[in-house]
Amino acid sequence: MMRAVILAAGAGERMKDAAGSGHLPKPLLPLLGLPLIERAILTAKKAGITDFVIVTGYQGQKIKDFCRDGSRWGVTIDYADNPRWPEGNAGSLLAALPFFDREERFLVLMADHLLEPKLLTSFLDFLQEEKNGEAKAFLAVDRRLQSVYQLEEATKVQVDEEGIIRLLGKNISDFNGVDCGCFCFSPAVLAELASAVEKGWGNLSQALSPVLDRGDLRAFQIGDCFWLDVDEPADLELAKKKLLSMLASPRDGVVARYFNRPLSLRLTSLLVSLPFKPNFYSAINGLMCLAASLLFALGFGFMGGILAQTASIIDGVDGEVARLKYQETAFGAYFDSIIDRYSDALLIGGMTAGLIFAQGGQQAALFPAFLALAASPLSMLSKEKMKNLTGKEYYPQEEGWLSYLPVNRDGRLAIIALGGIFNLEFIALWLLALMANLQVIYRLIKARGILAS
Structure with a gap:
């Protein structure tokens, strides 16, 4: 079964009020009985993923103290530290590179994104079908633009007729989908990000530019699955309402x-x-x-x-x-x-x-x-x-x-x-x-x- 990297290094500046004057890192903020990062781990586990690498940075020790080795959830957790976490999430992803073999594909999840288990299960099925394809990287994409929460804040994508992502970024004007914060990469692509990061392209959307130029980033359309980027306190309230409404x-x-x-x-x-x-x-x-x-x-x-x-x-x-x-x-x-x-x-x-x-x-x-x-x-x-x-x-x-x-x-x-x-x-x-x-x-x-x- 594929392993997963969870990016949990950022400071989450807009969430510091909800964190109680900054005493909790964003991944440990509670949402209906579970911290965000625990919810991310258990969602992935329900889709069959039991091996994780968590990339830490801001208040990383608190995250390690909470998650420990993952055995209480029936999973295995390793940690990669990124002391340069303020420079962006591309560097955080690179910190996980030593944990993977050259040919091993792996998922990349965000600690502050809520994903429906069905989304991950469908994504894994899609990746199995594309196992022998030419694309080296994959991204879950939501094409329901009319229902995307705070579209102006979302990372947008332009997907062509063949399902290849041609543009990726927050400020692109010609787009037809939104990044859901769930990737699949091979270590070969990850190694290529190193040169982009050295150029100062710390944001993952920027660092993937060479991959986009070659047409190596393919879109997986999530259909009617639920996801949400929990970026500010109001998002927590929306997340509560949505998760409760799904319990019927x-x-x-x-x-x-x-x-x-x-x-x-x-x-x-x-x-x-x-x-x-x-x-x-x-x-x-x-x-x-x-x-x-x-x-x-x-x-x-x-x-x-x-x-x-x-x-x-x-x-x-x-x-x-x-x-x-x-x-x-x-x-x-x-x-x-x-x-x-x-x-x-x-x-x-x-x-x-x-x-x-x-x-x-x-x-x-x-x-x-x-x-x-x-x-x-x-x-x-x-x-x-x-x-x-x-x-x-x-x-x-x-x-x-x-x-x-x-x-x-x-x-x-x-x-x-x-x-x-x-x-x-x-x-x-x-x-x-x-x-x-x-x-x-x-x-x-x-x-x-x-x-x-």
């Missing part, structure tokens, strides 16, 4: 999409900086559902309903924290699904017990409770079976008119909550039974159609 899941039901998710994202933005793992929030969610079920069983339906809906909102926090901090694990997903199944059963059981023992012996609640308990777990099971049948994820949005009904877990918890709040637990049980079984029947019919075709 295609699995969200109608209640989660329009009610739970907006609230859980606000909560996550506050909780993500705490040291707790996603499984902690899954466990908290389960305990809240247990408490809600006890309140229902004791006849305190209003309080039980409020707590059940609160738990439904918090149910999104574990996944959001996991995605923001790159802490997603197979066990975490499994643990969350087990907690959800127990929670559903507890809430239905607690509501039923309350109707029978605390509200005048309504034994008729047993029948809808049985139907709801039988069908509720099948929501997840049917999705997993559909995934096995089709080989792809199954999303509620694919269910047409059914996707607008409260048939998924978020909808079922909303029914439980409203039933408790308005003292309509018996009706809520029948709605749960109806919605859960309607969804199972719908998916059964759909699965038959898929298998028949």
